[in-house]
Amino acid sequence: MSEFRISLRQIMLLQRTLDNGGTATCKLQRPEATVDAQIEIENDSTHHSIKVTLGPLCSSLKLPRALSTKCQSLRDFVQDIANGRADSAAQTEEALALMEAQVSVEEVLQTGQTAYVIATVNRQLPLGAVVTDDQGDVCAAVTGATKEQLAAAVRAKLRLSPDGIGKFA
Structure with missing residues (x-):
């Protein structure tokens, strides 16, 4: 069984949503299945507050706006949720x-x-x-x-x- 991945097109959608705030539906795919993650982003002057809902799972993340790798961090976070690696408090704090x-x-x-x-x-x-x-x-x-x-x-x-x-x- 392979893992869910986010395509480049969907990563570009995540980047636009990070820049502008709002909501987006992000498709994650693996050969045998596709799932949709609902993403809500609220921006303030210093941070992005992100809520990701994937079926019954819901998790949140806060990223600094100045972070150069914020889109990759969001991509990894959404993929981790889809692949069952969500909400390890130690991982989130370390990240x-x-x-x-x-x-x-x-x-x-x-x-x-x-x-x-x-x-x-x-x-x-x-x-x-x-x-x-x-x-x-x-x-x-x-x-x-x-x-x-x-x-x-x-x-x-x-x-x-x-x-x-x-x-x-």
């Missing part, structure tokens, strides 16, 4: 922590730099970030206990590089 850390780290980057924020296996330093430049070269690799600590570590690492900001020290 939100990672998204918030991503936003914090992106605030300290310069043009042409990209941050990849991940969860680590270290309980004292549960967040990790790798920053690359346009060529894919690593500029910084750090860990932190909080989103603020992670962003500060990235900022410090980028400023400590021997040839100026942008190369890994």
